[in-house]
Amino acid sequence: MRCSLRGKFKKEFKFKKDKLFKTGIAVVGDLINFELEKDGTGTIDFIEERKNYISRKAPLAQGSSYRGERLEQVIASNIDNLFIITSTARPEFNNKTIDRLIVAGESSKLNIIIIINKIDIGNPETYVEWSNLYRVIGYKTILTSKITGDGFSEINELIIGKRNLFWGQSGVGKSSILNYLFPGINLNTGEISNATNKGKHTTVTSLMLKVKAETYIIDTPGIREIDPFGIRQKDLGHYFIEFAEFINKCRFNTCTHDHEPGCAVIEAVEQNKISEKRYDSYLRMLESIEEDIFF
Numbered sequence: 001m002r003c004s005l006r007g008k009f010k011k012e013f014k015f016k017k018d019k020l021f022k023t024g025i026a027v028v029g030d031l032i033n034f035e036l037e038k039d040g041t042g043t044i045d046f047i048e049e050r051k052n053y054i055s056r057k058a059p060l061a062q063g064s065s066y067r068g069e070r071l072e073q074v075i076a077s078n079i080d081n082l083f084i085i086t087s088t089a090r091p092e093f094n095n096k097t098i099d100r101l102i103v104a105g106e107s108s109k110l111n112i113i114i115i116i117n118k119i120d121i122g123n124p125e126t127y128v129e130w131s132n133l134y135r136v137i138g139y140k141t142i143l144t145s146k147i148t149g150d151g152f153s154e155i156n157e158l159i160i161g162k163r164n165l166f167w168g169q170s171g172v173g174k175s176s177i178l179n180y181l182f183p184g185i186n187l188n189t190g191e192i193s194n195a196t197n198k199g200k201h202t203t204v205t206s207l208m209l210k211v212k213a214e215t216y217i218i219d220t221p222g223i224r225e226i227d228p229f230g231i232r233q234k235d236l237g238h239y240f241i242e243f244a245e246f247i248n249k250c251r252f253n254t255c256t257h258d259h260e261p262g263c264a265v266i267e268a269v270e271q272n273k274i275s276e277k278r279y280d281s282y283l284r285m286l287e288s289i290e291e292d293i294f295f
């Protein structure tokens, strides 16, 4: 049903100086009431409070207002599972992006599942090593390929009775995976650019579909960049879940695990109890928070 928003919502969200606004008034996953108009369209007059939602900083081009301020872009709401989709190659596997998506998911308290797709074209040594890294931390990790059919039965079991969000870079195979699971849905899929090995942003709007009783999937447009929204430097470590057992042992309770003496996280990295690759991601994110005027 095509719906528009009642004017009152737009007023609430109108931009004012010195105030942060969300860009999504009604987003995929929201529960709403609408009034049926004579022309068959609907007018949304009520949006239920969100149980949860996931967001990122809006890309600069559309979200900046002045002096680098970044608005929050809500991706979807009322979600149970966040499937983070990556690929072994074409586009190249990118652990830094996974770690950013994990931070967004953890800060929204979602159940996170990591999918490494296209194992038919990847190097097994590399993708097995990466999947083990995330599995050891505690994340369910699934290796998939639409060519070999690997991994799909596992996804199928996890989605039952849940609202499932599929998120990741363009071209990793989000829409292809959903088409494989539910052949009738016919989502658009696109080629990978031979020049850049990147996706061409085939999916342009998020779409939620009911695929079984009480079971929903959400296909989303591929993202170019992901900066989680609203995360403070001192909180970032909490979203790297394997840091948890060390964080309380740092000498200073304001420790950002960057340079501080007596940091138990740094010590754990030195003793190989925390992966150096994950710690690198952490430091990179910490830096990017610092650079922003608004976190």
Ligand SMILES: Nc1nc2c(ncn2[C@@H]2O[C@H](COP(=O)(O)OP(=O)(O)OP(=O)(O)O)[C@@H](O)[C@H]2O)c(=O)[nH]1
Binding pocket: 117, 118, 119, 120, 121, 144, 145, 146, 147, 168, 169, 170, 171, 172, 173, 174, 175, 176, 177, 188, 189, 190, 191, 192, 199, 200, 201, 202, 203, 204, 220, 221, 222, 223
């Ligand atoms: N070799 C191989 N190619 C795959 C696999 N899954 C998807 N692809 C291909 O990857 C390309 C991109 O797939 P899409 O499903 O459009 O990717 P997407 O993540 O939805 O991309 P956006 O909508 O742009 O975000 C297509 O050419 C697919 O055929 C796989 O398991 N193996």
Ligand SMILES: [Mg+2]
Binding pocket: 174, 175, 176, 188, 189, 202, 203, 219, 220, 221, 222
């Ligand atoms: Mg797509």
Ligand SMILES: [Zn+2]
Binding pocket: 247, 250, 251, 255, 256, 257, 258, 260, 262, 263, 264, 265, 266
């Ligand atoms: Zn520390």
